[in-house]
Amino acid sequence: QVTDTLPREGPSSPSYDWFQTESSVTIAIYTKQKNISLDSVMVDLQGDSLRAETFIQDHSYLIHIGLSHEVQENFSVRVIENVGKVDIVLQKRENISWKCLGQPLEKHDSFIPKEDTGLSYRRCQLISKEDVTHDTRLFCLMLPPSTHLQVPVGHHVYLKLSVTGAEIVKPYTPVSASLLSGFREPVPPPNKYIYFLIKIYPDGLFTPELDRLQIGDFVSVSSPEGNFKLSKLQEVEDLFLLAAGTGLTPMVNVLNHALTCMPSLRKVKLMFFNKTEDDIIWRCELEKLAFKDKRFDTEFVLSAPSPEWNGKQGHVSPALLSEFLQRSLENSRVFLCICGPTPFTEEGIRLLHDLNFSNDEIHGFTA
Ligand code: FAD
Numbered sequence: 001q002v003t004d005t006l007p008r009e010g011p012s013s014p015s016y017d018w019f020q021t022e023s024s025v026t027i028a029i030y031t032k033q034k035n036i037s038l039d040s041v042m043v044d045l046q047g048d049s050l051r052a053e054t055f056i057q058d059h060s061y062l063i064h065i066g067l068s069h070e071v072q073e074n075f076s077v078r079v080i081e082n083v084g085k086v087d088i089v090l091q092k093r094e095n096i097s098w099k100c101l102g103q104p105l106e107k108h109d110s111f112i113p114k115e116d117t118g119l120s121y122r123r124c125q126l127i128s129k130e131d132v133t134h135d136t137r138l139f140c141l142m143l144p145p146s147t148h149l150q151v152p153v154g155h156h157v158y159l160k161l162s163v164t165g166a167e168i169v170k171p172y173t174p175v176s177a178s179l180l181s182g183f184r185e186p187v188p189p190p191n192k193y194i195y196f197l198i199k200i201y202p203d204g205l206f207t208p209e210l211d212r213l214q215i216g217d218f219v220s221v222s223s224p225e226g227n228f229k230l231s232k233l234q235e236v237e238d239l240f241l242l243a244a245g246t247g248l249t250p251m252v253n254v255l256n257h258a259l260t261c262m263p264s265l266r267k268v269k270l271m272f273f274n275k276t277e278d279d280i281i282w283r284c285e286l287e288k289l290a291f292k293d294k295r296f297d298t299e300f301v302l303s304a305p306s307p308e309w310n311g312k313q314g315h316v317s318p319a320l321l322s323e324f325l326q327r328s329l330e331n332s333r334v335f336l337c338i339c340g341p342t343p344f345t346e347e348g349i350r351l352l353h354d355l356n357f358s359n360d361e362i363h364g365f366t367a
């Protein structure tokens, strides 16, 4: 029995096998877990080197092989959720029979805690850049055809640029291209483009360099990271999102997920803190979404409004929160997400505790 030899903590060790047809080679990964989805798997094919990382709970299982024969750069990944099996289907360049899959490369067949694995990067091409506010842009990057990477809801990646010989790396949270994307038919291919809403700080280290990139230039994108767990949203009826500035970014996909995949959801409310009206990211989209889906409401709060502003004002405060955090039913199951500048997030979490929300009901997106 395999399980007898395993340490007591952590998931069971996965295994893999491979088989072939005349034209294809399939690598089957048996994760021994049922909650595996397409965003649990990351695959990069570079020449004959195949690197496939499967995230299983807080562990990473790595297949890293120098393939014995050439394959085409396009491959497919499928997940059979109820048995926890992942298939990576490679297309042979020549229809000949392979005697072996290939040679093991560094850390092949290892299963280690995710925190002990380094980040892996792939070069992505800048496809478009669009102004969203006076200082925030929507960047669209194209993943290489030989990469499968989907960032789980609420997780982030690192972007890396080389500037005069030095590497600069900063974390960013991908967003769906539009807040309404969850409602669009047909759904765009999820695995080709990756979008970021990024605020440019003129005196910042990374963002001015990113902003200087031309369409067609490359930026490296890491494997995903993050500790947000979608399972926390199970059975949730009232979801409250508190965002400040670009702290909106993790909320975008949480909101899309809530409105499309949470049957229990009754209400989702966003309180969005900004300095001025001009700083509000996707204001129009948020208002449209609230108009279209009655379960969603949004409220804007400005800390440095113009005299004409007749909406809510100030920083996060007990008065603002207690008015906002009204449950749709007296005992409804709630969850709260909060993200923004560190003092905002810390103060917000402190105030939520004062209002008797428990740690289990709160997720703070932090560094
Ligand atoms: P920095 O060089 O970090 O400077 C930013 C500002 O702070 C500048 O105005 C600078 O003058 C000032 N500053 C720098 N150092 C100091 C100091 N010591 N004292 C006072 N002021 C200082 N941002 C987004 O726009 N979109 C996202 O989706 C996003 N996702 C993120 C996800 C995570 C998990 C985290 C932790 C952060 C995320 N961020 C996001 C923020 C992002 O990682 C960068 O911090 C941000 O882009 C600024 O980077 P920069 O190098 O351009 O600026």
Ligand code: NAD
Pocket: 156, 173, 199, 244, 245, 246, 247, 248, 249, 250, 273, 274, 275, 276, 279, 302, 303, 304, 314, 315, 316, 339, 340, 341, 342, 343, 344, 347, 365, 366, 367
């Ligand atoms: P900003 O400076 O424009 O401020 C937006 C609002 O935040 C303000 O209007 C105010 O209401 C509030 N705020 C700012 N400073 C505050 C303070 N000291 N105390 C209480 N409230 C305060 O915001 P920005 O420049 O867009 O910065 C967004 C921040 O969000 C960045 O620090 C970024 O790193 C962070 N962020 C984190 C993640 C993550 O996942 N951890 C994701 C995206 C963004």
